[in-house]
Amino acid sequence: MDEKFSDVAMKLAVGQISEIVETPFGYHLIRRQELEVIPTIGAKHILVQHVDSLGATPEVTRTKEEAKARIEECLKRYEAGEKFEDLAREYSACPSKARGGDLGEFPKGMMHPDFEKAAFECEVGKATGIVDTPFGYHIILRYK
Template identity: 50%
Template structure:
């Protein structure tokens, strides 16, 4: 009886040792699994940190509401324009731009009521008298420095006077040959083609010296020397 009990106790002790060993092995397996889980967690955490660092290093993500400030600003500008053109006012813009006539005062009412004064009679104006007309032919001898003298004219004023005197003598000797004398002596451009003919012109159309010399002679007569800023003239009156 005692031997059997000792064997039983020895067997129970072995069973207890086996259970303790299995428990220790289970505990060791659980510790290893916990360590592996922790390592995976740390690795996953490092991965998220790397992603966060990558996001920090890159550009900021685009704001999906970037258009909102622009839309608000555009709406404010539109409202301002509508207010300017009178959308919110009953008075149209055309009426605002039109001038407003001032209200008449009592003095204006009295003036409007009074009849206008009778017009003052004016004396009848006489018709303007026609200007006196003249006609003439002439020759012109220029000198260096006279008005509109071309560069080809090199004679002095005394030389021009002597030449004009010579032409005058020939013209007075035979007024009918005045055109030939013009062609020979005159320095006026185109004189040889026109024969010095000035046609008809009203009084005052020529320089005063020329007009005065013309009025001293009669139609068909040849004048003495007439000096003007252009040089020395010899005139034949034709009208």
Template identity: 40%
Template sequence: MAHTASALHILVKHKEQAEDIIKQLNKGAKFHVLAKKYSSCPSGKKGGSLGEFRKGTMVPQFDKVVFTKEVLTPHLVKTKFGWHVIKTLYRT
């Protein structure tokens, strides 16, 4: 069972925009470029990087995606902050 993970994310207000970002990523767009362009989170300036964090640090919906879904695949999740496109880089 993983205790820490590293992830990138892009935070936007609307589901349609998040879905469009995933389409762009699936067509080969670079995550860090889209994060700088669209993310409303301060991490956007760092290409969406959240660095390494422990399980339980993020809100539950976010944590669940990072610690259970496929790695290196963009996933969509809604939290109290908005819509996130999350890409988990690794788990340890």
């Protein structure tokens, strides 16, 4: 960004319009707007898929019942004190398993509604129970 443009923009009050500003890119009128902060959360997850899951690869052969039993086993191990990241690497079908299940930060509207609802309602530092979405069964750990 041009330094002159930036200097003028930073000195404006919210809603105020500048005089004409000349930069190497042309002439500008600058109006400063209030910054809208979109809330995000940070989460990790473990995904266990079954043959009917959206996005399941041909290697996925387990039934929905077998997938449910596998995610229940995973949840029990987590509740017994095993590290979420280690369990994600072992159980998860999501590429995020390489990062311990870390999905990074995301706002509302980026994930499947059932996943999103569980993740946003979960307390920071806690894990959800088992969440069923069209992609399979998830356990979600909210960290932010």
